[in-house]
Amino acid sequence: MPRKPHALFRALFAAIVLTVAGCGGVSLPTETAPMEPGNPSDGYLIEPGNRVRVIVFNEPSLSGDFTVDPSGNLAMTLVGNIPASGIGPKVLGQRIETSLKKDGYLQSPKVAIEVQSFRPFYVLGEVRQPGEFAYTNGMTVLSAVARAGGYDYRAWEGEVLLVRMIDGKQKEYRATERTPILPGDIIKVPQRRL
Template identity: 45%
Template sequence: MRKLCGFIFALFMSLMAINAAYGAQPVYTLGSGDKVRITVFGEPDLSGEFEVSGEGQISLPLIGIVTAGGKTLHELSSDIETKLKDGYLVDPKVSAEVMNYRPFYILGEVKEPGSYPFVNGMSVLNAVALGGGFTYRADKDDILIIRGGDESRKPEKATPETIVLPGDIVRVEERFF
């Protein structure tokens, strides 16, 4: 009985750790450079792949310009359904999925700073590895991240395990001797 209670407790703690690791991730919002597939079920002529413009918009057949930037996939699907109901289709069903994410950027004290393609589940440490690794002047404990590339937002402190999202700017600071 005691072993069973210990096992159940260990299982419970493992599930709590998984929930904490994945439950805290921010909801993904679309931005300039993302490529999305819009599917209007039963209407192949209205479906297709569209890139979010620099203004955060996509242009769809029949309904024209739709704002996608700053919206989740669910919000975008709902907006398109609403526009299609307005005199075009009786009961449209729309789905949206990201085909290609916008890149992320790594700057500062890495060997090859620049823009890199986003890979789902990437950590700051993975991003540094893509950037060629730390330079000898890098402060490995002073890494900042600007979410979504919005430079008006305050940079957040990042750890090597912090998840990188599309459009993020990761900056490795210089250490002072």
């Protein structure tokens, strides 16, 4: 009859397995997210559904708030539909200036664009209500987590990650609660290790 392993041996084996399993985790990025808040409009590409304020200097009748339609166009009085999706506010302003000038409405128009509603940000992981949330200018990781109902009891609060699109590529950073967020950012709150 074969001998049964001793209870101490089983306990030691279980402790080793749990220790090794706890050591193998996801490697976290070493680079910290930028702390300058930045202007959310810088580098922002307009998309369908965005609301923008068009300011035509000295022409209040042409100025106003407009929504980019589902096909990516901005419909304005006098100039009609202007392609707006996939370009920045500065380029959109230049397109409107060109159209106003070309059609003979104004000799030297000056147009400024302010984005009024941005793409949402996302909070994932160990928060009470993960999901998509409307961006508000000046937000930080802490205010984003608060919008998601706060940290869950399993949250590893000191290891929050921020994922941001930089030059068309996703980049992952370590973030603190004071780290500013931008439209489209993804905040990941990992689970605390044992």
